[in-house]
Amino acid sequence: MPVVDIFDEVEEELRAERARRAWRRFGPLMAVVLVLGIGGVAGWQGYAWWQNRQAQTSAMAFLAAQGVEGSSPADQAARFTLLAAQSPTGYRTLARLRAAALQAEAGERNLARATLDQVTGDTGADPIYRDLANLLWVLHGLDDVDPAVLAARITPLTAPGSAWRASAQELAALVELRRGHPAEAKRALEALANDAAAPQGVRERALRLSRSIEG
Numbered sequence: 001m002p003v004v005d006i007f008d009e010v011e012e013e014l015r016a017e018r019a020r021r022a023w024r025r026f027g028p029l030m031a032v033v034l035v036l037g038i039g040g041v042a043g044w045q046g047y048a049w050w051q052n053r054q055a056q057t058s059a060m061a062f063l064a065a066q067g068v069e070g071s072s073p074a075d076q077a078a079r080f081t082l083l084a085a086q087s088p089t090g091y092r093t094l095a096r097l098r099a100a101a102l103q104a105e106a107g108e109r110n111l112a113r114a115t116l117d118q119v120t121g122d123t124g125a126d127p128i129y130r131d132l133a134n135l136l137w138v139l140h141g142l143d144d145v146d147p148a149v150l151a152a153r154i155t156p157l158t159a160p161g162s163a164w165r166a167s168a169q170e171l172a173a174l175v176e177l178r179r180g181h182p183a184e185a186k187r188a189l190e191a192l193a194n195d196a197a198a199p200q201g202v203r204e205r206a207l208r209l210s211r212s213i214e215g
Contacts, residue, residue, distance in 0.1 A: 072106065073102040073103070073105040073106040074102070074103070074106040074108070076102045077099045077100075077102035077103045077106060077108075077111075078099075080095045080096070080098045080099035080102065081095070081096075081099045081115070083095040084096045084099060084118075089122070089124040089125060090126075092122070092125075093119055093122065093125045093126065093129045094129075096115050096116075096118055096119050096122075096133075097116075097119060097129065097132070097133065097136075099115050100112040100113075100115040100116045100119075100133075100136065100140075101136075103115060104140050109140045109141070109143075109144070112136075112140050113137050113140055113141060113145075116133040116134070116136055116137045116140070117133075117137070119132075119133035120133045120134055120137070128163050131157055131162065131163060131164055132164060134153050134154070134156075134157060135154070135157055135164050135167060135168060135171065137153060138150050138153050138154045138171050138175070139171060141153075142171075142174060142175070142178060147175055147178040147179040148179075150175045150178065151172070151175050151179070154168050154171050154172045154175060155172065158172050165198075166192065166195070166197070166198035166199055166202045166203075167202060169188060169191075169192050169195075169198075170189075170192060170202055170205065170206055172188060173185045173188040173189045173192070173206070173209070176188065177213070182213050182214065185213060186210050186213040189206040189207070189209050189210035189213070190206075190207075190210045192206040193206040193207035193210060
C-alpha cells in the first residue's frame with residue numbers, strides 16, 4: 001500500500017476522532033443552536049442553561065462558517081481564522097483546528113502548522129486539544145520538517161496515559177522512516193499492531209505498513 005495512502009488514512013482517522021470528541025464536548029451546545037434556529041424564541045426557555053450570549057453567538061457563527069458551500073478551502077480557512085479571533089476559548093480552539101485542516105487541504109502546510117501552534121500555545125485550551133494540535137502538526141510536517149523536530153513533538157504523546165497514544169505511536173514510526181531507520185519503524189509498527197489497547201483501525205494500518213517495510 002503506498003505510503004501516501006497510509007498518510008491519508010491516518011488523517012481521516014484523526015479527523016474522525018476529533019469529530020467524535022468535539023461532538024461529545026460541544027454537541028449539546030450545537031443541538032441547542034439548531035433547536036433555536038427551528039423553534040425560534042419559544043425554544044429559549046427550554047434551554048435555560050444556555051446563559052452566555054457570547055457563546056450562543058459563537059456557536060451560530062461556527063455553524064454558519066461550516067455551512068458555507070462553493071468556497072475554496074483557503075477562503076473557508078480565512079473565515080474560521082477570523083472566527084477564532086472573535087470566539088471564547090472552546091470555539092476558538094475548534095475554529096483554529098478547523099482552519100488548520102482547511103489550510104492543509106489548500107496545500108498551505110506551513111500556515112496550517114502555524115495555526116496549530118496557536119492551539120498548542122493557548123493555555124486556556126483543553127489539554128486534549130493541545131495534544132491533538134501537536135499530533136496534527138507532526139502529520140502536516142512529515143514531508144518537509146526536520147525529523148528530529150518531528151520526533152521531539154510526537155514522543156511525549158506516545159507515553160502511557162496519553163489520549164492520543166496509539167495514533168502518536170503510528171506517527172512516531174513514520175518519523176523513524178523519515179529518519180532512515182526502517183528497522184526501528186518496523187518494530188514499532190509490529191508492536192502497535194499487537195497492542196490490544198490500540199483502536200482496531202490503527203492496529204490494522206500498522207500491520208499493513210509494517211509488512212510493506214523490508215528488513
